[in-house]
Amino acid sequence: xxxxxxxxxxxxxxxxxxxxxxxxxxxxxxxxxxxxxxxxxxxxxxxxxxxxxxxxxxxxxxxxxxxxxxxxxxxxxxxxxxxxxxxxxxxxxxxxxxxxxxxxxxxxxxxxxxxxxxxxxxxxxxxxxxxxxxxxxxxxxxxxxxxxxxxxxxxxxxxxxxxxxxxxxxxxxxxxxxxxxxxxxxxxxxxxxxxxxxxxxxxxxxxxxxxxxxxxxxxxxxxxxxxxxxxxxxxxxxxxxxxxxxxxxxxxxxxxxxxxxxxxxxxxxxxxxxxxxxxxxxxxxxxxxxxxxxxxxxxxxxxxxxxxxxxxxxxxxxxxxxxxxxxxxxxxxxxxxxxxxxxxxxxxxxxxxxxxxxxxxxxxxxxxxxxxxxxxxxxxxxxxxxxxxxxxxxxxxxxxxxxxxxxxxxxxxxxxxxxxxxxxxxxxxxxxxxxxxxx
Ligand code: LLP
Numbered sequence: 001x002x003x004x005x006x007x008x009x010x011x012x013x014x015x016x017x018x019x020x021x022x023x024x025x026x027x028x029x030x031x032x033x034x035x036x037x038x039x040x041x042x043x044x045x046x047x048x049x050x051x052x053x054x055x056x057x058x059x060x061x062x063x064x065x066x067x068x069x070x071x072x073x074x075x076x077x078x079x080x081x082x083x084x085x086x087x088x089x090x091x092x093x094x095x096x097x098x099x100x101x102x103x104x105x106x107x108x109x110x111x112x113x114x115x116x117x118x119x120x121x122x123x124x125x126x127x128x129x130x131x132x133x134x135x136x137x138x139x140x141x142x143x144x145x146x147x148x149x150x151x152x153x154x155x156x157x158x159x160x161x162x163x164x165x166x167x168x169x170x171x172x173x174x175x176x177x178x179x180x181x182x183x184x185x186x187x188x189x190x191x192x193x194x195x196x197x198x199x200x201x202x203x204x205x206x207x208x209x210x211x212x213x214x215x216x217x218x219x220x221x222x223x224x225x226x227x228x229x230x231x232x233x234x235x236x237x238x239x240x241x242x243x244x245x246x247x248x249x250x251x252x253x254x255x256x257x258x259x260x261x262x263x264x265x266x267x268x269x270x271x272x273x274x275x276x277x278x279x280x281x282x283x284x285x286x287x288x289x290x291x292x293x294x295x296x297x298x299x300x301x302x303x304x305x306x307x308x309x310x311x312x313x314x315x316x317x318x319x320x321x322x323x324x325x326x327x328x329x330x331x332x333x334x335x336x337x338x339x340x341x342x343x344x345x346x347x348x349x350x351x352x353x354x355x356x357x358x359x360x361x362x363x364x365x366x367x368x369x370x371x372x373x374x375x376x377x378x379x380x381x382x383x384x385x386x387x388x389x390x391x392x393x394x395x396x397x398x399x400x401x402x403x404x405x406x407x408x409x410x411x412x413x414x415x416x417x418x419x420x421x422x423x424x425x426x427x428x429x430x431x432x433x434x435x436x437x438x439x
Pocket of ligand 1: 064067108109169208209210245246247287288289291330386387
């Protein structure tokens with residue numbers, strides 16, 4: 001079996017999956033299920049591996065908060081010197097609260113509101129990654145009103161078709177809503193030069209997510225180099241080149257890094273990008289999300305019911321699309337295994353692992369060969385540290401799950417399971433006086 005899933009965090013010892021030195025079944029007992037567990041040492045390990053791979057390249061990591069915005073995760077990354085890639089005022093709030101300094105924060109997104117721009121300008125972030133003429137004008141207006149200078153980069157759409165597993169996670173080709181083409185980018189920089197309230201500090205791109213090949217990044221860099229050279233010719237002084245994130249991880253066990261489906265090889269990426277970025281005389285910003293936190297998280301879920309329907313076997317568990325939407329939204333594969341292994345004389349059975357939510361699209365795995373679990377058994381859904389909790393919802397009035405973190409022999413609940421009161425916070429029942437009483 002290959003690296004990644006099996007040799008990474010949450011190893012099996014004496015037949016039981018562990019997080020740090022803790023048995024995961026004990027954590028489920030203590031905190032209830034469904035439960036997210038993050039291994040903060042694994043988060044740190046992934047962050048350090050990225051730095052190691054890019055040793056010698058002037059690199060600033062702006063961790064992509066959307067992948068996992070838990071304060072405990074952000075705080076560990078802050079302690080390691082990470083910055084943040086944010087897309088909302090909410091993520092700005094989280095990042096600052098967790099101790100990530102504003103000068104290490106870059107702000108992406110196709111339509112930042114005036115209020116969001118104002119909050120980020122007041123905080124003093126490093127740069128706005130601007131995606132349209134309209135947005136640049138809006139930023140100009142807000143900066144002028146506040147009497148400050150707004151540092152910005154234009155997000156260039158390099159028109160690279162990145163081979164991501166699902167079309168929803170491709171952002172680098174011209175027919176997506178993201179960024180502007182290279183020519184329009186140059187026009188935007190030229191327009192900004194006339195404005196004392198706008199300061200160009202970089203060039204930005206992000207081509208997609210869960211990309212396992214180096215080539216699309218190299219192609220994107222070629223387009224960005226053209227833009228940088230064009231800007232230099234116009235006398236523009238830039239500080240950074242932001243190549244975004246999107247570095248793929250292994251979701252299936254036994255997949256070697258070099259195989260399609262494996263983890264993107266960061267060393268090869270660094271070898272290809274590093275010298276060229278250095279030659280431009282710019283700092284490199286990377287915005288990894290999934291590759292920092294993906295493997296560092298599992299979702300624990302308990303089997304409620306095992307039922308047969310037609311020729312199918314359904315393992316109904318207590319977590320579903322409201323906790324982890326990736327399988328149903330992107331057809332995403334997540335490896336699922338029992339937390340406590342037990343002898344399986346019958347051999348694996350092909351099952352659908354489904355949640356309790358009232359939707360046929362509510363599943364965690366379809367047609368998956370598993371040792372048939374029994375009600376009460378605990379299952380671990382792997383590689384759930386990225387885009388798991390952050391995409392959780394309250395559909396079916398479900399309470400979003402608890403999150404716990406381990407680090408060595410320590411364990412802490414880092415977010416309590418939502419309460420019933422959390423579900424109705426802010427709601428009102430007005431207009432009683434208008435109601436017609438029942439006759
Ligand atoms: N930078 C920008 C501008 C982004 O839009 C994203 C992700 C990232 C960085 C981080 O990408 P990462 O390194 O995590 O791949 N919910 C989907 C993924 C959506 C990604 C959106 N943007 C999923 O679960 O696969």
